[in-house]
Each structure stands twice: as C-alpha cells, then as structure tokens.
Amino acid sequence: MNEIEIHVRFGECDPAGIAFYPNFFAWYDHGLWTLFETIGLDRETAAARYGILGWPLVAAESRFLSPTKEGDRLTLRTEIVRWGRSSFDVQHRLRRGDTPIAEGLEKRVWAAAKPGGGLLPLPIPEEIRARLSPVPAG
Amino acid sequence: MNEIEIHVRFGECDPAGIAFYPNFFAWYDHGLWTLFETIGLDRETAAARYGILGWPLVAAESRFLSPTKEGDRLTLRTEIVRWGRSSFDVQHRLRRGDTPIAEGLEKRVWAAAKPGGGLLPLPIPEEIRARLSPVPAG
Amino acid sequence: MNEIEIHVRFGECDPAGIAFYPNFFAWYDHGLWTLFETIGLDRETAAARYGILGWPLVAAESRFLSPTKEGDRLTLRTEIVRWGRSSFDVQHRLRRGDTPIAEGLEKRVWAAAKPGGGLLPLPIPEEIRARLSPVPAG
Amino acid sequence: MNEIEIHVRFGECDPAGIAFYPNFFAWYDHGLWTLFETIGLDRETAAARYGILGWPLVAAESRFLSPTKEGDRLTLRTEIVRWGRSSFDVQHRLRRGDTPIAEGLEKRVWAAAKPGGGLLPLPIPEEIRARLSPVPAG
Numbered sequence: 001m002n003e004i005e006i007h008v009r010f011g012e013c014d015p016a017g018i019a020f021y022p023n024f025f026a027w028y029d030h031g032l033w034t035l036f037e038t039i040g041l042d043r044e045t046a047a048a049r050y051g052i053l054g055w056p057l058v059a060a061e062s063r064f065l066s067p068t069k070e071g072d073r074l075t076l077r078t079e080i081v082r083w084g085r086s087s088f089d090v091q092h093r094l095r096r097g098d099t100p101i102a103e104g105l106e107k108r109v110w111a112a113a114k115p116g117g118g119l120l121p122l123p124i125p126e127e128i129r130a131r132l133s134p135v136p137a138g
Numbered sequence: 139m140n141e142i143e144i145h146v147r148f149g150e151c152d153p154a155g156i157a158f159y160p161n162f163f164a165w166y167d168h169g170l171w172t173l174f175e176t177i178g179l180d181r182e183t184a185a186a187r188y189g190i191l192g193w194p195l196v197a198a199e200s201r202f203l204s205p206t207k208e209g210d211r212l213t214l215r216t217e218i219v220r221w222g223r224s225s226f227d228v229q230h231r232l233r234r235g236d237t238p239i240a241e242g243l244e245k246r247v248w249a250a251a252k253p254g255g256g257l258l259p260l261p262i263p264e265e266i267r268a269r270l271s272p273v274p275a276g
Numbered sequence: 277m278n279e280i281e282i283h284v285r286f287g288e289c290d291p292a293g294i295a296f297y298p299n300f301f302a303w304y305d306h307g308l309w310t311l312f313e314t315i316g317l318d319r320e321t322a323a324a325r326y327g328i329l330g331w332p333l334v335a336a337e338s339r340f341l342s343p344t345k346e347g348d349r350l351t352l353r354t355e356i357v358r359w360g361r362s363s364f365d366v367q368h369r370l371r372r373g374d375t376p377i378a379e380g381l382e383k384r385v386w387a388a389a390k391p392g393g394g395l396l397p398l399p400i401p402e403e404i405r406a407r408l409s410p411v412p413a414g
Numbered sequence: 415m416n417e418i419e420i421h422v423r424f425g426e427c428d429p430a431g432i433a434f435y436p437n438f439f440a441w442y443d444h445g446l447w448t449l450f451e452t453i454g455l456d457r458e459t460a461a462a463r464y465g466i467l468g469w470p471l472v473a474a475e476s477r478f479l480s481p482t483k484e485g486d487r488l489t490l491r492t493e494i495v496r497w498g499r500s501s502f503d504v505q506h507r508l509r510r511g512d513t514p515i516a517e518g519l520e521k522r523v524w525a526a527a528k529p530g531g532g533l534l535p536l537p538i539p540e541e542i543r544a545r546l547s548p549v550p551a552g
Binding site: 291292293294296297298299300301302305319329330332333334335336337338339340342343389394395 | 429430431432434435436437438439440443457467468470471472473474475476477478480481527532533
C-alpha cells in the first residue's frame with residue numbers, strides 16, 4: 001500500500017473545467033510505479049533482474065465519483081489486491097480530503113517482450129509478492 | 139455509429155515501446171466527440187442549445203487485447219449502445235486491420251454545472267437520441 | 277520565484293526511454309500556476325476579480341540540456357523575469373540535484389476573451405506585479 | 415516537406431477553452447515522424463540500420479499566432495530547413511484554412527544512447543539528407 005499526492009495541473013483539465021478523465025488512469029499508473037519504487041523496483045531493475053519489459057495492462061476500469069480541477073491536492077492510495085501466477089490486480093482510491101474522487105482497478109500482467117512481437121507473461125517472482133503483500137498479524 | 143482513424147503518435151507510446159494505456163481513453167473520448175460532430179453537436183451548441191457543460195464520465199473501462207505502437211493506423215468504431223433518461227453508454231472498438239486492439243465502454247451523463255459546484259444531470263433531448271439511434275428496418 | 281518538485285512519470289517518457297519533450301512545457305505551465313497559487317491567484321479569482329480567462333502564450337522556447345527519465349525527482353524553479361503592460365516573461369530552470377536538465381522561457385499575455393473570438397490583452401494589475409516582483413534591498 | 419491534418423481533440427484543450435500549448439509541440443513531433451515515415455524511416459529501422467535511438471531535442475520554440483480549439487481541423491506543414499553534421503532543424507507551420515495558427519522550430523540531433531547514460535551524436539547518413547532535401551531545379 002502506498003499513498004502519493006496528486007497536485008492537479010491546469011493542463012490536465014478540459015474545457016468543462018474539470019480534470020480530463022484519461023488523466024485519472026495516468027495518475028493510477030504513476031501510483032503503481034511509485035509503489036514499486038518503495039521496494040527498489042524500477043524499469044532498469046525489472047529488465048536486468050527479471051527480464052521483463054514491465055507490467056502491461058490487460059484491463060482497466062474506473063468509477064468517477066466527484067469532479068476535481070486544477071490546483072486540487074488529491075491523495076492517491078494504491079494497493080495490490082490480487083496476485084495470480086503472472087497477473088495481478090491493482091486498486092486505486094483517489095480522494096480530496098475526505099471526499100472520494102474516484103476508484104480504479106487495473107489488471108496487469110508481468111511480461112517480457114515475445115520474440116516477433118507481442119507479450120510473453122512470466123511468473124511473478126516470489127520475492128516481489130512477499131515484499132508487497134500485507135504481513136499477517138500475529 | 140462512427141469510425142475514425144487513429145494514427146498512433148510516438149509521444150503516445152511509453153518506454154516499453156507500446157501505446158501508454160490512458161491514451162486509449164483519450165482516443166475513445168475523441169471518438170465520441172467526432173460522433174457528435176456528425177450531427178452538428180459541439181461544445182458551443184451543447185451549451186447554447188441545451189444548457190449543458192458536456193457529458194462527463196460516471197465510469198469507464200477497457201480491455202486491451204493486443205499492443206499497438208507509434209505509426210500504427212488504427213480504426214476506432216464508436217457507438218452509443220444504451221440510452222437512459224440522462225445517462226448513456228458508449229462502446230468503442232479499436233482494431234488494426236482485422237486485429238482487435240482494444241474494447242472500451244464509457245458510462246456518461248448529460249449534465250449541466252450545478253450552482254455551487256458539482257454536476258446536475260439533465261434529461262437527454264429526444265432529438266439527440268433519435269439522430270444517433272439505429273433506424274429500425276422496415 | 278517558486279520551486280516545485282517534478283516526479284517524472286513513466287507515462288511522460290517515450291520509447292527512447294526519456295521524457296517526451298512537450299511534457300517539459302507542461303511542467304513549466306504547472307510551475308507558473310503554482311507560482312500564482314502562492315499569491316492566491318487561481319482561475320476563478322482571475323475570472324471574478326480581473327475578468328480574464330488566463331495568461332495564454334505568445335511564444336515559448338526551451339533548451340534541453342540533459343535527458344531525464346521516469347522516477348527522477350527534478351526541481352523546477354519558476355520566476356517572472358519581465359513585466360510589460362499586458363505581457364510578461366516567465367523563466368523556468370529544471371535541474372536534477374546539481375545537474376541542469378532544461379531551461380525555458382514563456383512569453384505570455386494577460387488576456388480576456390474577445391467577444392466574437394480571439395484574445396483581448398488587458399493591463400496587468402499593479403498588485404499582481406508588486407506581489408511577484410523582487411523586493412529591492414535597503 | 416510533408417503535410418498532415420490535425421483534428422484537435424477536446425482533451426487537448428484546457429479550461430480556457432483553447433488548445434493547451436504543450437500539445438502544439440506534440441503535434442510538431444508527430445509531424446516529423448510522419449515526414450520520416452514517407453521515406454520508410456521508423457524507430458525500428460532507425461535502430462537496426464543506423465544504430466540510433468532517435469533524434470532527441472536540443473532546443474524547441476514556437477510562436478502562437480491564433481488560438482485553436484477542439485474540432486478544428488488544422489494543417490501542419492513540416493520541413494527540414496537545415497542539415498548539420500549530426501544536427502538538423504525542423505520547421506513547423508500550423509494553419510486553419512488560410513489562418514496561421516502557430517510556427518515552430520525544433521533543433522534535433524541524430525543520436526545513439528551513450529554507454530553509461532546520455533546521448534551520443536552520430537553523423538547523419540547521406541542517404542537521409544538526400545532523400546529529404548529539396549531537389550535543385552535544372
């Protein structure tokens with residue numbers, strides 16, 4: 001679980017005066033990279049140590065609960081809520097103070113580039129799961 | 139139903155060498171505006187004739203079926219697949235030639251700005267539904 | 277003068293693995309909004325108190341001194357370096373630690389919307405200049 | 415010299431109701447890729463045949479002559495106006511019908527990745543210059 005602040009930019013808002021919705025997904029993506037950063041996992045490490053190009057998306061969804069606009073300082077909470085063999089689900093909760101702004105879910109796969117094009121799913125290393133999973137109490 | 143070409147830009151792709159996924163939603167949004175354009179509905183008309191600020195999102199989702207990269211020329215097919223009283227669903231299908239690339243669904247609301255902030259859903263005008271609905275066969 | 281941190285996002289980088297250059301200008305724009313925020317000037321205040329739609333660009337330029345990539349934490353220093361009657365110049369300096377990354381200059385105009393379209397330059401209020409200008413010593 | 419159409423997207427416009435200025439540079443970049451596409455030069459070819467990662471920016475500038483907004487169909491003319499040994503200048507002219515919208519200039523370098531980080535300028539191949547230079551008359 002990780003939290004970051006999103007300071008909404010003017011250029012992320014549209015002529016309706018509210019944040020343009022694809023930017024919510026850009027924030028979610030950034031939230032996951034920042035979560036991985038807390039365990040020292042960046043793009044170079046992912047390539048060198050695990051031979052993957054990253055964790056591309058299989059699916060993504062979001063509900064938009066309340067509009068937000070430039071200058072707003074939001075809190076984005078990012079958490080991995082499911083581990084599969086080579087896929088995992090990431091939950092994102094965005095709020096402004098106590099006001100929920102949006103909730104998102106990404107379905108991603110731990111993948112290398114397939115020779116000839118496309119993506120090759122690989123097993124998620126146990127150490128990655130272990131370091132990002134909640135420690136059971138007791 | 140409307141189709142547009144998306145010529146994927148280098149700047150829409152990420153260090154993994156494939157289109158960054160929030161851009162798919164930006165393309166979907168553009169597909170809907172272009173669909174509305176076919177019946178002469180733009181932002182100024184929406185404001186002046188109907189008193190709305192637009193059709194903000196309640197929810198959005200996408201499945202990503204095959205990666206795409208800069209230079210690809212994609213076809214985006216956009217269709218309104220459900221009309222509610224003040225909400226509607228928009229389906230997007232993206233393909234490269236015969237290869238499906240992605241499928242998305244947006245849930246939107248026909249809305250004015252609420253005095254004091256927030257969004258006020260309004261009934262979708264009958265003429266809008268009529269002009270964008272499939273004509274039943276005779 | 278104001279400084280903000282830019283945490284470079286994966287989605288702001290391109291297939292060459294470095295930040296896509298238009299994003300530097302998006303950071304510069306955000307730097308200016310954040311500078312204006314320090315004196316309580318936001319879009320609503322600009323519209324309500326001064327009757328302007330903002331400070332659109334007449335020209336912009338940047339030199340790119342060293343590449344930057346996702347995960348980098350940059351410092352952006354933004355300063356208004358010239359006040360004209362209705363125009364002003366904004367200087368931006370971006371660095372990573374002690375390494376200069378980029379330098380930019382924006383030429384902007386304090387402007388209302390012109391009836392019928394286009395932009396109407398207005399005189400910059402004295403209080404704005406005063407609050408954002410260096411205080412002379414002595 | 416190459417021309418493309420830019421169909422301005424709603425999401426490329428900001429709360430002032432006009433195109434957000436960093437997007438002009440994104441269009442310029444896309445104009446150059448499309449110009450290179452006309453001679454069969456894409457990212458994979460650039461890497462495989464010439465060993466470069468691309469043509470990163472040394473500097474960029476633009477003048478903004480008239481605002482543009484979503485739905486506008488612009489014409490972008492892109493031309494390489496100077497060839498150096500490993501650098502070149504790209505001029506971009508953007509218009510809506512006969513109305514000039516913006517003019518930009520990019521200074522780029524033909525470059526490989528330098529081992530250990532940074533960029534290594536390489537000589538521009540003669541065949542690239544030849545195929546993109548105006549044919550002298552007579």
